[in-house]
Amino acid sequence: MAKTASLNIRIDPNTKLGAEALFSQFGITVADAVSIFLHKALMEGGLPFEMKQPRPNAETLEALEEVRRMKANPAAYKGYTDVDAMMGELLQ
Numbered sequence: 001m002a003k004t005a006s007l008n009i010r011i012d013p014n015t016k017l018g019a020e021a022l023f024s025q026f027g028i029t030v031a032d033a034v035s036i037f038l039h040k041a042l043m044e045g046g047l048p049f050e051m052k053q054p055r056p057n058a059e060t061l062e063a064l065e066e067v068r069r070m071k072a073n074p075a076a077y078k079g080y081t082d083v084d085a086m087m088g089e090l091l092q
Contacts (some may be wrong), residue, residue, distance in 0.1 A: 018032070
């Protein structure tokens with residue numbers, strides 16, 4: 001089928017440059033990649049990938065909460081000015 005329709009989109013310039021660099025490694029253009037995406041979406045009957053919000057696991061959530069506590073009250077936590085001293089204590 002002849003390609004006679006146009007699609008104009010606006011995106012962040014850095015996203016465009018990154019996409020061009022990525023797709024050029026596959027020997028295709030951004031336009032080719034968009035066309036592939038649209039064809040795949042039509043074949044799938046929707047987006048050709050799962051859309052969901054990232055859900056960190058319990059360990060990650062605990063670490064994030066620890067960082068929040070440390071930032072809120074840095075004086076309550078031990079600090080180091082010397083990497084060797086820190087590593088020495090960690091490796092005991």
